[in-house]
Amino acid sequence: MKISARNVLKGKVVSVEKGATTAHVKIEIAGGQLVTASITNESVDSLKLTVGGEAYAVVKSSDVLVAVD
Template sequence: MKISARNSFKGIVKKVKVGAVSAEVSIEISAGINIISTITKSSAENLELEESKEAYVVIKASDVIVVID
């Protein structure tokens, strides 16, 4: 796989919650660090996402906001 996005993280699928139209996917990229993404139900099915499967998280955004409290 070659990709131009610089922010990609390899991880393990921890949970896939499929709804009528979309799926919420939780991927652990490091111990205790999960990234959650909402994708279409058909994309989750095409990728055959299931718990314990390896997957990549790719973040491509024109805006990233940093906040402190």
């Protein structure tokens, strides 16, 4: 499947923390930066996300804000 999202950042899962319904997944992308995703527990199970696995952080460009110092 190919997706319209302009931002597809490849990385490695470094943590998966399930809550009651919502999970936080941290992915280390190129350059060593961490990206945190807040997704459903159901998605974690469905994608079989586990620490050490490869994954992509995917972001629609309309969800990216820009900041300057």
